[in-house]
Amino acid sequence: MNKKSVKDVELKGKRVFCRVDFNVPMEDGKVTDETRIRAAIPTITYLMDQGAKVILASHLGRPKGKVVEELRLTPVAGRLSELLGKDVKKADEAYGDTVKAMIEEMEQGDVLLLENVRFYPGEEKNDSDLAKSFAELADIYVNDAFGAAHRAHASTEGIAHHIPAVSGLLMEKELDVLGKALSNPERPFTAIIGGAKVKDKIGVIENLLEKVDNLIIGGGLAYTFVKAKGYEIGNSLLEEDKIELAKSFMVKAEEKGVKFYMPVDAVVAEEFSQQANSKTVSIDEIPAEWMALDIGPKTAEIYSDVIQNSKLVIWNGPMGVFEWQKFAGGTRAVAESLAEANDTYSVIGGGDSAAAVEKFHLADRMSHISTGGGASLEFMEGKTLPGVVALNDK
């Protein structure tokens, strides 16, 4: 990476404004998945060990510029204190005189968590006054929020124009792994793209078609491709206006010598429900009125074979409705085969695929699980991330 990192700057005694992505799921005031908090810990402890005063900032949810009590970061501060084994102070605002006074009192190695930056309307507008108010709190800006790096907001982009700005260790690692995969991949290189909609994955498929040896399609979006091939898909998810595009992707794959895989069988259901009647059928036998909610076992076997024979696999989006046990088999099979493929470097592109891998308790068997959903998707589309662009060059 050609951007400066925390390792390139003097931190002792410095006030460091460190943007993290603590946008974690919460239920009844408790953090229900702390993956993103844990992922930020190497940078936080590095800053502490170097003798910095660590001022953490994050968004949580989408409060749209207003204070929303349930979206305060107080429970996150509590969990972070436990994980660090050190008391983390929590401010009720994200800038201003009270916050400045709290920072005045900090010793080297202390940690303060600011309030949800999205309580301020200027955050998402990338308002320069708000960015300056954040910058006034600190000597150095560290961006470790890979998950929010695709957002040009005051705390992810604007602030970087006012004080020296460097990346954190998580940001560096994410960019390193995803960057290497896309620019200099080990081969055979396979991409597995699933999820609900073709619409959301057009850019990723387009970009990856230029780079991969194998492209595997699954999830709800697969059925637009199945339809494009001329099969009937019953009530399965279909984006009618993307059929021509799906055809053009298949033609392009052929031209480029990319092997294109789509389901050969499916688990179909009579209705979109957890308890629906279901059965496995060949892809040319999807009954009218039924819908395909998972890839079938034959497809899973073919996909597993491709995975086992790949050196690098990038996976984004589940193969079926993995939240429901009846339709989780395909996603589980892909996750298991990635876990078993010892010679394969497996990159999980965040979001639902990361959630699936967690659910199946296979997270520690993956080579890299991205903390970014939208951010990793945009990176895989080949887009530049504003939160990264704004950092100081080496």
Ligand SMILES: Nc1ncnc2c1ncn2[C@@H]1O[C@H](COP(=O)(O)OP(=O)(O)OP(=O)(O)O)[C@@H](O)[C@H]1O
């Ligand atoms: N065959 C299918 N029919 C209907 N829904 C499906 C099917 N396969 C998967 N899904 C649903 O798609 C959803 C995930 O797709 P979505 O595009 O929202 O996320 P994603 O691909 O993981 O992207 P991100 O990484 O941004 O979260 C899941 O909730 C899953 O239940």
Ligand SMILES: O=C(O)[C@H](O)COP(=O)(O)O
């Ligand atoms: O959860 C995420 O993907 C990031 O935290 C970004 O959140 P956002 O989509 O609300 O900007």
